[in-house]
Amino acid sequence: MTKTKTDSTAKQQLLPTFNPSENDLIEMALAKPLEKKINRAIELLKMWDETATENAPEIGLDVGFSGGKDSVVIKELCNIAGVKYTAFYNETTIDPPPLVEFIKEYHQDVIWNTPKDKFGHLIKDRMVEKRSMPTRIGKWCCSEYKNCCTQSDTIGVVGVRIVESARRAGLWKEQHKHTQTGRMILAPICYWTDEDVWAFIKMKKLTYCELYDQGWERLGCVGCPINPHSQKKEFERWPEYEKMWKDACYKIWEISQTEKNTRGEWRYWKKFETPEAMWQWWLTGGHAKEEPNCVFEEMMEGVQ
Numbered sequence: 001m002t003k004t005k006t007d008s009t010a011k012q013q014l015l016p017t018f019n020p021s022e023n024d025l026i027e028m029a030l031a032k033p034l035e036k037k038i039n040r041a042i043e044l045l046k047m048w049d050e051t052a053t054e055n056a057p058e059i060g061l062d063v064g065f066s067g068g069k070d071s072v073v074i075k076e077l078c079n080i081a082g083v084k085y086t087a088f089y090n091e092t093t094i095d096p097p098p099l100v101e102f103i104k105e106y107h108q109d110v111i112w113n114t115p116k117d118k119f120g121h122l123i124k125d126r127m128v129e130k131r132s133m134p135t136r137i138g139k140w141c142c143s144e145y146k147n148c149c150t151q152s153d154t155i156g157v158v159g160v161r162i163v164e165s166a167r168r169a170g171l172w173k174e175q176h177k178h179t180q181t182g183r184m185i186l187a188p189i190c191y192w193t194d195e196d197v198w199a200f201i202k203m204k205k206l207t208y209c210e211l212y213d214q215g216w217e218r219l220g221c222v223g224c225p226i227n228p229h230s231q232k233k234e235f236e237r238w239p240e241y242e243k244m245w246k247d248a249c250y251k252i253w254e255i256s257q258t259e260k261n262t263r264g265e266w267r268y269w270k271k272f273e274t275p276e277a278m279w280q281w282w283l284t285g286g287h288a289k290e291e292p293n294c295v296f297e298e299m300m301e302g303v304q
Contacts, residue, residue, distance in 0.1 A: 026162065029191035034199055041188035042081045044174055048186060049083040052155040060084030062154035065110050067103040068219045069208050070159030070189060073200055077188055085157065088113055092145045093122045094221045094241060102209040113149035123244045128251050131267060133282055135225050156185040161192055228285030249282060250275040
């Protein structure tokens with residue numbers, strides 16, 4: 001009996017223990033059936049419904065709506081959950097025209113925030129005024145036009161999903177509290193895959209922007225420097241936007257040859273010998289040395 005017990009103990013000691021890592025937990029969440037993910041998203045929205053309405057009676061849950069497939073899914077989940085919510089679209093002035101028309105036609109209940117009323121057109125006005133082209137490092141456009149109009153007393157709802165980038169996988173959970181503002185942000189489809197999103201859209205027979213059927217996988221500002229590889233396709237489809245970007249680039253270069261910044265220093269753009277050299281540097285992604293990072297990642301800086 002003693003030998004048997006000893007042998008059993010030895011075997012137990014050799015068995016590996018299972019301590020799931022963060023990546024293990026993420027993989028488990030991504031692998032769950034869509035039905036469970038839908039139910040979990042609905043429960044999350046319902047859980048925060050009362051608090052959101054108490055904090056902002058006229059708004060309820062503050063839903064960020066971009067017109068993309070994920071936003072369409074989030075809005076439908078709010079409808080199914082029966083929660084009070086208000087969806088907001090921040091007009092960047094350079095979103096793809098079919099996307100803007102889609103929002104106007106199929107989501108007329110969405111409220112438009114208009115940063116352009118304060119800053120003007122992102123390219124024609126603000127970029128020249130700031131003497132700066134947006135880059136991956138200097139993404140002032142996101143803070144001024146994308147993440148500009150949130151109210152600190154609301155509970156935000158966004159359609160961010162971690163499969164879209166490794167950085168998002170490291171930053172996002174289904175619910176966050178921003179340490180600087182104290183604002184709660186919910187990401188109900190955080191662990192949904194692309195297949196989940198399209199299956200839900202098909203299941204609910206939701207209308208979506210036509211650009212997805214024309215080869216676009218993700219929709220955003222035309223010419224955005226975060227993904228220089230998509231610029232060629234975007235500029236081929238909407239050459240008028242390429243002209244706007246290039247004209248503004250030339251103006252910034254010209255100003256930078258004679259005007260210093262407020263610290264009395266020459267601006268970065270002066271180093272380029274010609275405006276075309278500056279344009280090619282920006283156009284070909286000479287500024288792109290790190291993983292894409294946009295409004296959702298900036299939003300989560302300083303969260304717990």
